[in-house]
Amino acid sequence: MLDRYLREINQSVKYAHVTKAVHNVDFHLHAGCEIYFLIQGDVRYFVEKTVYPLQYGDLMITNEHEIHKPTFDSNELYERVTIEFDPMMAKAFATPDYDPLACFYNRPHGKRNKLSLTPKETSQLLELFKKYESIERHDADGAAVLKLACMMEVLVAINRIYHRRAHANNELDLHYKLTPILDYIELHLHEPLTLELLQNRFFINKYYLLRLFKQYTGSTVHEYIVSKRIAKAKKYLSEGMSVLEACMGCGFNDYSSFLRMFKQKVGTVPKEYQQRARLGQPSSRDS
Numbered sequence: 001m002l003d004r005y006l007r008e009i010n011q012s013v014k015y016a017h018v019t020k021a022v023h024n025v026d027f028h029l030h031a032g033c034e035i036y037f038l039i040q041g042d043v044r045y046f047v048e049k050t051v052y053p054l055q056y057g058d059l060m061i062t063n064e065h066e067i068h069k070p071t072f073d074s075n076e077l078y079e080r081v082t083i084e085f086d087p088m089m090a091k092a093f094a095t096p097d098y099d100p101l102a103c104f105y106n107r108p109h110g111k112r113n114k115l116s117l118t119p120k121e122t123s124q125l126l127e128l129f130k131k132y133e134s135i136e137r138h139d140a141d142g143a144a145v146l147k148l149a150c151m152m153e154v155l156v157a158i159n160r161i162y163h164r165r166a167h168a169n170n171e172l173d174l175h176y177k178l179t180p181i182l183d184y185i186e187l188h189l190h191e192p193l194t195l196e197l198l199q200n201r202f203f204i205n206k207y208y209l210l211r212l213f214k215q216y217t218g219s220t221v222h223e224y225i226v227s228k229r230i231a232k233a234k235k236y237l238s239e240g241m242s243v244l245e246a247c248m249g250c251g252f253n254d255y256s257s258f259l260r261m262f263k264q265k266v267g268t269v270p271k272e273y274q275q276r277a278r279l280g281q282p283s284s285r286d287s
Contacts, residue, residue: 012086013151015132019079022072027219027227029067029234029265032086033104035158036060036070037125041078044071044172046217048110049182051172057122058170059115061158063087063104065235066113067227071218081129083154090155100155103162114170115161128154175212177204182224189229189251195221225251230265233258238277243270 012032022041036045036059043054047068052060054070062068064087072078090100099106117125132150135143174182181202185193195206198221202209213221229250236246244255247270252258262270 012089013147014084015082015136017079017081017129017133019077022075022078024218025069025071026223027067027069027217029227029231030062030064030084031267032064032084032088033090033101034060034062034068035081035083035085035154036062037081037129039079039081040076041080042072042074042076043078044073044218045069045114046071046219047113049174049179049186050110050113051174051216052114052170053172054114057117057119059117059125059158059161060113061104061115061162062113065231066110067224067231068113069217069219083151085151090152093152100152100159103159112162115158115165116170117161121157121161124157125154128157175216177202177209178212178216181209185225185228189225189232190249191251192253193225193251226261227265230262233262233270234266234273234277237270237274240274240278243274246270 019040027046038054038058038060039056041054045052045054045060045068047060047062047066052058054060060068087101087104093100128150132147132154135146135150181198181204184198184201195209198204198209199206210221213219213224217224229252232250233246233252236249237243241249247255247258252261259269262273266273268276
């Protein structure tokens with residue numbers, strides 16, 4: 001019974017340490033929380049409506065409702081560690097006095113995602129990452145227990161760092177023309193949102209808006225709107241709304257398009273996502 005429990009827990013953690021050439025990444029969500037640690041690369045990280053410049057030793061934390069993407073300012077080689085994990089795994093270790101998920105949820109949505117680490121903190125996390133990788137490579141007896149223990153060490157360390165940096169300002173200012181447009185999109189996802197509408201409402205040429213959006217986020221207005229709508233649909237479904245209600249409530253007027261886009265972004269169909277959310281089970285990995 002314990003072996004099965006440990007296997008399920010460890011399957012809900014996806015660890016990746018990669019070095020590769022830069023490539024375009026669209027806005028996306030994950031089934032649970034993500035830890036992103038930059039080792040090398042010329043990266044800006046966009047979360048919701050906030051842009052964070054990153055350098056070696058910077059850490060990003062996001063939950064399943066925050067759309068995000070890295071964007072690259074040069075072709076410099078890119079190396080990072082990511083850990084995606086189902087929050088239910090960590091909730092099992094919460095106590096009345098301590099919540100290992102506090103830094104992922106007890107903060108404003110799309111804010112305070114970046115932690116700039118000291119050399120000592122950077123060294124501590126790198127050692128934990130190396131430890132996790134070593135356990136995965138050798139997979140000896142007791143590996144599942146050791147991986148789980150190491151993962152909890154990582155979460156405790158990040159929470160401590162977060163509470164020491166809770167009010168640090170690590171953000172870049174968006175272009176003054178983009179901020180009200182993103183605010184408007186946020187409030188009107190359930191309505192038709194076109195470039196023409198944004199152009200007329202904010203007195204901005206749509207082609208200039210496209211260039212501006214690409215410059216600051218590395219993506220398109222359309223991709224941002226779709227990702228925001230899927231994030232809202234996930235929230236509606238987890239709150240018990242029907243699939244059709246969620247579809248209409250987040251601005252998808254075509255049901256078949258909604259089902260296709262949800263499966264593409266989330267990795268599972270809306271009904272299955274809703275059932276797993278109600279049971280607190282891990283979902284498929286988002287794109």
